[in-house]
Amino acid sequence: MKKYCILLIVILMTFNNCKEIDCCVNPPFINLKFTHNWDGVPLTNLDFNKLKFTTENGEKVSIERLRYLISNINLTGFKNYILVNVGENSGTEISILDVKDGIYDLTFRFGLSNEENIDGKYQFLNSVNFDVPTMLGGGYHFMQFDGKYINDNNQKTGFNYHTIRAVDKTDPADLKFEDTSFEINLGKVLIKGNTEIEVKVNIAEWFKNPNLWNLNELDTNLMGNFEAQKMMSANGKSVFSLGEVQ
């Protein structure tokens, strides 16, 4: 009898232990990591404020502020957005939980689609001053990219490469819009347990492909420039690519 009792206790303890182990195992997660480069040369906020980059058009530039909005990452399974602030090194890594193993198309949107770009709706974006004036249709910036460049007169001058929904304000009483946010499809990724996915962001692409960007012609006041917004949107499509998946 005593032997059976000991056996029963051992069995109960074993089951109990199993249960405890199950409860405490961390669920698998995906770490989505945005890394930045200038034509392959890694770039962080330590590289800010230095005239160390050259655009395809030949202008020497520095970066002083760089933050952009990513929305609808398909792996998260719900409507979402994140603000990547390179200058403050925030939002550059996102942990996504509860993604089952498998092969996925990794997609997300640069900016907010017209349907989601609703003036004043997002408290976090309001709090960090990311909104767009009502006179330009409201909603939010997609990117604030500020810095300096050496202009044709050999003077250091500022640029504000800000992207928003394109607005034609020929008639201020009847603004016309074009959605310049765009979906990015980085292709198939294999998710197996904890996985880190690198998203490479080549800043130099904003200035070259398909529109060769001349900062001397387009450096500031771009928010209300309908054609410039469409050009920036086109250039943005080659900025993001898939890096290492491990």
Added chain:
Amino acid sequence: MKTKSIFLLSFLLLMHCASKEEEIYTPIPYNLEIPTLFANKLIAPIIPTNNPLTEEGVALGKKLFFDKTLSGDNSQSCATCHNPKKAFTDETRFSDGIDGNFGTRNSMPLFNLAWNFDEKFTWNGKEFSLEKQAFEPVSNPIEMHSNWKKVAEKLQGDATYPDLFLRAFGTSTIDSVLVTKAIAQFERTLISANSKFDKFLLGKATLTPEEENGFNVFMDEAKGDCFHCHGSNNNPLWTDNKFHNNGLDATFTDLGLGEVTGDPNDNGKFKSPSIRNLKFTAPYMHDGRFTTLDEVINHYSEGLQRSSTIDPLMKRINEGGVNLSTKDKADLKAFLLSLSDEEFVNNASINK
């Protein structure tokens, strides 16, 4: 036997008192009334978990804020340089301390501080958290010129403070940490959100055509382009709480943020203040160099100075700035003044 009984009785009595104190003096949570616009537009304010707002803590903080005991010669309180009638700043370019010495920066107005999401306070951001900021003026030799040990002793010897600290923090032993915690609690209750422009956004007031045009100048990237640093109708703080070089000087005598970070790229950068309550907060800028709003507007319009760290948002530097028309300048001023909150500066509950 008799002595032992008395000792035992005294011990039990003391124990009873101690437990009763704890029972009685549980602070009441303070209900911070968040204005509608803030609740609708902004994320939650920053209230540290180790210093929650309580009725007793806020009341104690208010009393301390107005108490001259905190200064070396009992002649100045926090309110001396942060006058409620002036939106918690003062009217002088530099405030004088108890010994008649002057600092080099203008006293900052105090309101909506719980919505400083980065928690970097003062013109150069050297203080992280309101609690830490409150340590500075008491011991600063050109401000209140005291020391915290002496201040704690004076408060401890006061007839009322030990009991107020007991009620607020569960202990009657006063130290600098609890004093600054209480002051920070009071400061988080200083909320300004009742200007004419706030009422306009809530549909309770109408703007004049001048104020309306001034708001458009403020928001227009090709004109004032003020909103990138100073907020908008969707950010009722009217500041980004960040640090910028707004083109005041070609060379710097005050390094601003650069003094704190040691990074030359931060030289000449100062916190962008809220543009609320400008009616009460003259003179302007970190060093109070401008006595009128007209001078401020003229600076951005024609007075920008080029330097290596000037913010890229400052435009047309070769021409001194964006060259606003006379009408746009006047209208911009009218809009700025529509952010004046008379109810805030006349609010008896945050005054002495």
